[in-house]
Amino acid sequence: MSVGSYMISDGVGLVERRYETWHEPLQLESGVTLAPITLAYEMYGRLDPARRNAVLIFHALSGDAHVAGRNRPGDRKPGWWDNMVGPGKAFDTDRFCVICANVPGGCQGSTGPSSVDPLTGQPYNLTFPLVTIPDMVSAQVRLLDTLGIERVVAAVGGSMGGMQVLQLAVAHPDRVRLAIPLATTARSSAQAIAFCAIGRRAIVSDPRWREGNYPADDPPADGLAIARMVGHLTYLSEERLRWRFDRQLQQASALSYTLEREFAVESYLEYQGRSFVDRFDANSYLYITKAMDYWDLTRHYGSLATAFEQARARFLVASFSSDWLYPPGESEAIVQALEAAGRPVDYHALSSSLGHDAFLLETELLTPIIEEALDRAMLF
Amino acid sequence: MSVGSYMISDGVGLVERRYETWHEPLQLESGVTLAPITLAYEMYGRLDPARRNAVLIFHALSGDAHVAGRNRPGDRKPGWWDNMVGPGKAFDTDRFCVICANVPGGCQGSTGPSSVDPLTGQPYNLTFPLVTIPDMVSAQVRLLDTLGIERVVAAVGGSMGGMQVLQLAVAHPDRVRLAIPLATTARSSAQAIAFCAIGRRAIVSDPRWREGNYPADDPPADGLAIARMVGHLTYLSEERLRWRFDRQLQQASALSYTLEREFAVESYLEYQGRSFVDRFDANSYLYITKAMDYWDLTRHYGSLATAFEQARARFLVASFSSDWLYPPGESEAIVQALEAAGRPVDYHALSSSLGHDAFLLETELLTPIIEEALDRAMLF
Numbered sequence: 082m083s084v085g086s087y088m089i090s091d092g093v094g095l096v097e098r099r100y101e102t103w104h105e106p107l108q109l110e111s112g113v114t115l116a117p118i119t120l121a122y123e124m125y126g127r128l129d130p131a132r133r134n135a136v137l138i139f140h141a142l143s144g145d146a147h148v149a150g151r152n153r154p155g156d157r158k159p160g161w162w163d164n165m166v167g168p169g170k171a172f173d174t175d176r177f178c179v180i181c182a183n184v185p186g187g188c189q190g191s192t193g194p195s196s197v198d199p200l201t202g203q204p205y206n207l208t209f210p211l212v213t214i215p216d217m218v219s220a221q222v223r224l225l226d227t228l229g230i231e232r233v234v235a236a237v238g239g240s241m242g243g244m245q246v247l248q249l250a251v252a253h254p255d256r257v258r259l260a261i262p263l264a265t266t267a268r269s270s271a272q273a274i275a276f277c278a279i280g281r282r283a284i285v286s287d288p289r290w291r292e293g294n295y296p297a298d299d300p301p302a303d304g305l306a307i308a309r310m311v312g313h314l315t316y317l318s319e320e321r322l323r324w325r326f327d328r329q330l331q332q333a334s335a336l337s338y339t340l341e342r343e344f345a346v347e348s349y350l351e352y353q354g355r356s357f358v359d360r361f362d363a364n365s366y367l368y369i370t371k372a373m374d375y376w377d378l379t380r381h382y383g384s385l386a387t388a389f390e391q392a393r394a395r396f397l398v399a400s401f402s403s404d405w406l407y408p409p410g411e412s413e414a415i416v417q418a419l420e421a422a423g424r425p426v427d428y429h430a431l432s433s434s435l436g437h438d439a440f441l442l443e444t445e446l447l448t449p450i451i452e453e454a455l456d457r458a459m460l461f
Numbered sequence: 462m463s464v465g466s467y468m469i470s471d472g473v474g475l476v477e478r479r480y481e482t483w484h485e486p487l488q489l490e491s492g493v494t495l496a497p498i499t500l501a502y503e504m505y506g507r508l509d510p511a512r513r514n515a516v517l518i519f520h521a522l523s524g525d526a527h528v529a530g531r532n533r534p535g536d537r538k539p540g541w542w543d544n545m546v547g548p549g550k551a552f553d554t555d556r557f558c559v560i561c562a563n564v565p566g567g568c569q570g571s572t573g574p575s576s577v578d579p580l581t582g583q584p585y586n587l588t589f590p591l592v593t594i595p596d597m598v599s600a601q602v603r604l605l606d607t608l609g610i611e612r613v614v615a616a617v618g619g620s621m622g623g624m625q626v627l628q629l630a631v632a633h634p635d636r637v638r639l640a641i642p643l644a645t646t647a648r649s650s651a652q653a654i655a656f657c658a659i660g661r662r663a664i665v666s667d668p669r670w671r672e673g674n675y676p677a678d679d680p681p682a683d684g685l686a687i688a689r690m691v692g693h694l695t696y697l698s699e700e701r702l703r704w705r706f707d708r709q710l711q712q713a714s715a716l717s718y719t720l721e722r723e724f725a726v727e728s729y730l731e732y733q734g735r736s737f738v739d740r741f742d743a744n745s746y747l748y749i750t751k752a753m754d755y756w757d758l759t760r761h762y763g764s765l766a767t768a769f770e771q772a773r774a775r776f777l778v779a780s781f782s783s784d785w786l787y788p789p790g791e792s793e794a795i796v797q798a799l800e801a802a803g804r805p806v807d808y809h810a811l812s813s814s815l816g817h818d819a820f821l822l823e824t825e826l827l828t829p830i831i832e833e834a835l836d837r838a839m840l841f
């Protein structure tokens with residue numbers, strides 16, 4: 082049931098922003114159920130009458146359903162993958178209907194810890210159940226059901242989005258023709274868990290977190306900003322930081338010999354932290370990072386190759402040389418397991434200095450390989 | 462003037478723990494002066510009558526003067542480089558007199574922000590002046606003067622200790638025969654600054670920091686623990702974390718589906734953070750990380766090669782393949798500049814999976830190359 086819908090159209094043609102709410106409980110991996118559940122999602126371009134031209138995009142930790150275009154002409158930034166989604170772009174909205182939903186557990190319209198629990202009339206906060214990557218995918222498969230989409234042409238995502246791509250291809254093999262996991266892993270590493278854990282520690286140590294029961298207008302801003310600073314740094318490469326900031330001072334021409342923030346890289350990180358607080362909920366950050374830590378595709382299948390034996394899709398896997406959060410070796414493990422499972426896979430070990438964020442930014446590297454893979458997927 | 466001295470001798474033979482205080486002001490890079498200034502230091506082995514057998518060790522960010530042995534037989538851990546310093550070890554205390562001083566700005570006996578300002582009778586806290594890497598070295602050169610040591614056989618240190626080695630060799634060229642900078646850089650990178658900045662942000666955001674004026678028994682424990690967790694993670698390699706922890710749970714046999722800490726790597730990091738609070742002062746952490754951020758050997762010389770033209774020492778440089786805080790490229794830049802300046806240098810790009818901490822742990826890799834270099838240094 083669509084409870085809200087409006088049209089916007091700056092730069093990407095037809096866009097619909099919708100909310101879908103289900104009252105039927107969603108069974109979670111933990112054993113508990115969640116109901117009602119709302120997904121906020123956006124649709125770019127027209128779904129063809131046979132509903133066979135859909136592309137499903139999964140967003141990463143800090144993303145949301147707003148992939149491309151500006152909601153209002155004055156918006157400072159377009160959607161997070163505006164360079165890849167739109168008329169004539171890699172995901173060509175003249176040809177495909179691109180769909181992206183905010184994940185459950187999130188804070189941009191989908192049900193999450195800041196949503197009101199209908200049983201109490203209060204926000205869930207920490208009574209919200211843990212939602213895993215498989216749970217996020219189950220919810221989005223329900224959305225495909227509601228939209229009458231039997232199978233998507235492609236499912237694509239980077240980082241946590243790539244985890245969802247892999248999960249969809251393995252657990253819902255008939256729902257996707259082409260799986261495009263970018264800059265991701267099949268199994269969160271100890272190092273990735275450790276960085277997420279530090280972010281959570283910063284949030285829960287902020288006295289304004291109040292065991293998760295903070296008012297919306299007085300969140301644990303310091304803790305969330307620190308968590309974001311740590312996370313953001315893992316998305317950048319040393320080379321990119323050197324090129325962009327090196328040891329440049331923000332304002333002064335000479336060192337202050339004080340404890341003040343003065344290097345440009347410090348101001349940049351501080352800005353990233355502060356601006357994140359304006360758009361993200363601290364409890365959502367706890368829940369979503371925990372979902373990422375739990376991510377281990379081998380868990381229910383014994384091995385990665387056994388997991389991929391369930392899949393029916395073709396795969397396009399890409400890694401980026403300077404990504405040290407999910408380094409190329411993680412993608413290579415996926416590719417080797419796909420090959421062992423006899424799945425068709427194209428692998429691109431892309432050379433980029435942009436670190437983990439390369440999957441968001443390397444338009445020219447990604448566009449041709451994605452266009453070619455989509456063309457091929459349409460033939461089968 | 463030695464104001465304290467006692468003998469201990471567990472495992473490393475003769476050790477003296479001493480404090481030296483100077484009332485003559487120390488001129489700092491910032492233009493201000495610091496007086497009085499005390500250095501806490503330890504001496505292992507006997508200084509020969511000509512005072513020509515001294516080896517000066519510089520400690521890293523979280524280190525101190527206690528390099529080897531146990532102060533008391535029941536101590537849980539020996540000094541931080543016990544594997545390298547002692548009778549028959551790389552720095553053989555039957556042959557050399559090994560000296561290590563706690564840096565000014567520190568909190569293990571040398572003058573730092575937690576010391577009492579004689580003008581006010583209160584701890585300096587944030588009125589303590591910023592002390593740079595060159596200032597740390599100036600203070601330790603004063604210690605050499607007091608001990609009557611014209612020139613040390615070798616100066617050695619890893620990480621921040623390596624910065625001091627380079628500074629000593631360039632700014633005080635007649636004081637050292639053999640310079641051994643390990644796992645270090647001649648110029649802190651934007652990424653290194655960023656990690657330090659996040660640690661400082663965590664400390665100053667802790668309400669118990671109180672603008673630096675916290676009582677000794679109620680420090681900003683959460684902020685300092687988070688800072689340490691971030692720092693500690695940069696000292697480890699992904700490979701080492703995978704090998705030691707992977708996705709192992711700390712206690713339970715199954716995932717809890719809660720926000721609780723449950724992965725072994727989380728408990729490990731938490732332990733590192735908490736135990737650091739028991740032995741380190743939060744304001745010292747602010748000051749020392751800032752000194753590291755300021756570190757840029759090229760600043761006063763234009764280029765690294767020009768800086769090294771001042772030096773007179775031989776150099777032994779070593780990097781570790783999995784060190785991503787100061788990656789091998791940083792050491793290679795040092796080596797290239799030394800070669801350009803015509804300085805004799807041996808470079809060892811060591812293969813190790815132990816990350817930045819390898820300089821503390823790779824006893825078997827380091828011992829033979831250090832022994833050989835020390836033998837050669839004694840010949841000249």
